Amino acid sequence: MNKRERLERTIAGEPTDRVPVSLWRHFPGDDQRAADLARSTVDFQRAYDWDFVKVTPASSFCLTDFGVQDHWEGSLEGTRVYTRHAIQKSLDWTSLRPLDPTRGGLGRQADCLRLITDELGEEIPVVQTIFSPLAQAKNIAGKQTLIRHMRLNPDRVHSGLATITESTLRFIDSLRRLPIAGIFYAIQHASYDTLSEDEYRQFGLVYDKKILDALPSKWWLNITHIHGDAPMFKFAHEYKTQVINWHDRKCEPDLVIGKTLVNGAVCGGLAQWEHLHQGTPTTVRDAAREAIHQTNARRFVLSTGCVAMITTPLSNIRAVREAVENI
Numbered sequence: 001m002n003k004r005e006r007l008e009r010t011i012a013g014e015p016t017d018r019v020p021v022s023l024w025r026h027f028p029g030d031d032q033r034a035a036d037l038a039r040s041t042v043d044f045q046r047a048y049d050w051d052f053v054k055v056t057p058a059s060s061f062c063l064t065d066f067g068v069q070d071h072w073e074g075s076l077e078g079t080r081v082y083t084r085h086a087i088q089k090s091l092d093w094t095s096l097r098p099l100d101p102t103r104g105g106l107g108r109q110a111d112c113l114r115l116i117t118d119e120l121g122e123e124i125p126v127v128q129t130i131f132s133p134l135a136q137a138k139n140i141a142g143k144q145t146l147i148r149h150m151r152l153n154p155d156r157v158h159s160g161l162a163t164i165t166e167s168t169l170r171f172i173d174s175l176r177r178l179p180i181a182g183i184f185y186a187i188q189h190a191s192y193d194t195l196s197e198d199e200y201r202q203f204g205l206v207y208d209k210k211i212l213d214a215l216p217s218k219w220w221l222n223i224t225h226i227h228g229d230a231p232m233f234k235f236a237h238e239y240k241t242q243v244i245n246w247h248d249r250k251c252e253p254d255l256v257i258g259k260t261l262v263n264g265a266v267c268g269g270l271a272q273w274e275h276l277h278q279g280t281p282t283t284v285r286d287a288a289r290e291a292i293h294q295t296n297a298r299r300f301v302l303s304t305g306c307v308a309m310i311t312t313p314l315s316n317i318r319a320v321r322e323a324v325e326n327i
Contacts, residue, residue, distance in 0.1 A: 003051045003125055004181075007221060011242045011265045013299045019292055021302040021324045023276075023317060024054035024184075025310060026078025031058045034108045038115035045120060048321045052125040052221060054184050055116060056307065057109055059131055062171065063139055065104035066096060076277075076309045087141035090153035093160030096140075098167040101174040106167075110174060117179050125181035125221050130172065133164040133207040135188040140164075147195075150203055157203065165207045169214055182222035182242075185212065190235055191228035200232060212240050223267065227306065236262050243267050247305030249274070249287075255294050267301040269294075270320065277309045281319035288323035 001009075001017045009016045025044070030036040037057060045053050058080050060070045069084035087093060099106055109128070117126055131139075137160060138146050149157050172183070189195050189204045215222055222241035226233065229251045236244050242264040248255050249271035258266045269291025270276055275284050288302055302324055308317065 002123060004123075004220075007051060007125065007301075010299060010301060015298075019297050019300055019302050019324045020051040021321060022050040022052050022054060023048070023303060023308045023320055024056050025308040025312075026056050026058070028058075028072040028075075028078040028080070028310065031056075031061075031078075034112040035115060038112045038119070041112075041116055042119045045124065048317060050321070051301070052127060052181065053116065053120065054223075055113065055126060055128050057112070057129060059135075059139055061105045061109045062099075062131060062168070063105070063136060065099050065106070066140055068140060076311050077307055078310045082139055082142070085140060085142045085145070087145060087149075087160070090149045090156045093141075093149065093153075093156040096160050096163040098163055098170060101167075101171040106171050106174075110171075110178070113175065113178050113180060122179045126179075127182050127184045127221055127223060128175065128180055130168060130183045130185050130211065132185065132187045132189070132204065132211070133161045133168060134204045135186060136164050136168070137161055138188065150199065154202075161203065161207055165210055168211055172211070172214060172216075176216050180219070182219035183215065184223045184225060184245075185239070185241065186225045186227060187239075188227045190226050190232040192230035192232060193228055197232060197234075200235070205235060205238065208239065225306070233258065233261060243301060245301075245303065245305065247271075249305060255291060255300065259295065259299055265299040265301055266295070267303050268305050269300070269302050270304045272304040272306050272308060276304055276316050276320070277312050279316060281315050284316050284319040285323050285326075288320065292324075 006016050006020050010020050027040040030040045067086035070080040070082045072080045190200050223243040224239040224241045226246040231246050244262045245267040248268040255266055270287050275287045
C-alpha cells in the first residue's frame with residue numbers, strides 16, 4: 001500500500017496495512033533560504049520515510065514583505081522572535097496591501113516547494129504550512145496589540161484581516177500548479193486561553209472558512225492544526241479538512257472523543273515534550289501503542305500535537321517511525 005492509499009483509506013475509516021505516521025520540525029537558519037529549507041526537509045524525509053511531508057517554514061515567511069523582522073534566539077522549537085512589528089497604531093491595519101505571491105518571502109517559499117516536490121516526486125505527499133489570517137495578524141502586530149485593537153478598533157482590524165486573507169488566497173492560488181497534496185492550516189486563536197468564542201467567531205472563524213473553502217478540490221490531504229492548551233474544539237467540524245491535529249496529550253478532548261467530533265481523521269497521540277523530547281524509545285513506543293489501541297487503528301495518524309524539538313533524541317524519532325511497523 002503506498003502512502004496516498006494508506007492516508008486516503010485512513011481518512012475514510014477503512015482498514016490499512018498500518019497506521020500512517022509523520023513528524024515535522026523547524027530548521028532554524030535553513031528556513032531563511034529556499035534551497036536550504038528544501039534540502040533539510042528532503043533529508044529529514046529520507047531519513048525516516050514519513051507518510052507525508054509537512055513543510056515548516058518560519059512563521060514570518062508570509063509576513064516579511066509587510067515589514068516585520070525576526071530572528072532565531074535559540075528556541076528548542078526552532079521558532080523565531082519578532083523584533084519589529086508592522087502595526088503600531090490601529091490605523092496601520094488599513095494601510096496593509098495584499099502581497100505578490102511570486103516575489104519576496106512568498107515567492108521564496110514557492111521556490112522551496114518546487115525544489116522539494118522535484119526531489120521527492122508525487123509518490124510522497126507534501127503539505128505546505130499556511131497560517132490563519134488571525135495568526136498572521138498576531139505576528140504583524142504583536143499579541144497584545146492585536147487583542148487591544150480587536151476590542152477597541154474592530155473595523156480597522158477587520159480591514160487588515162481582509163487584506164491578509166486576500167494575500168493568503170493569492171499565495172494558495174499560486175500553488176495550484178505544484179504537485180502538492182494540500183496544506184497544513186495552523187490556527188492559533190481558537191483557544192479559551194486567548195479569546196472568547198464570540199471573538200474567535202468574529203475575527204477568526206469567518207476568515208478561516210474563506211481560506212479553507214477556497215482550497216483546490218484536487219488537494220486531498222489538508223490538515224487543520226488547532227494550537228494551544230484550551231482549544232475551542234466545538235468548531236472543529238466547521239474546518240472542512242481531512243485531518244485535525246491538536247495537543248491531545250495535554251488537553252481535552254482526547255483522541256477518542258475527538259474522533260466523534262470530526263468527519264475525517266485525527267492526528268496526534270504523542271506529546272512533543274513528555275514523550276518525544278524528554279522520554280525514551282520505550283516511552284515513545286508505549287504511548288504510540290496506547291494511542292493506536294484507543295483509536296482502534298482507524299481514522300488515526302500517529303504524530304505529536306505540534307513540532308518536534310530540534311534537540312529531540314534521534315533514537316526517539318526512530319522509535320516513532322518504528323512503532324507503526326511493530327504493532
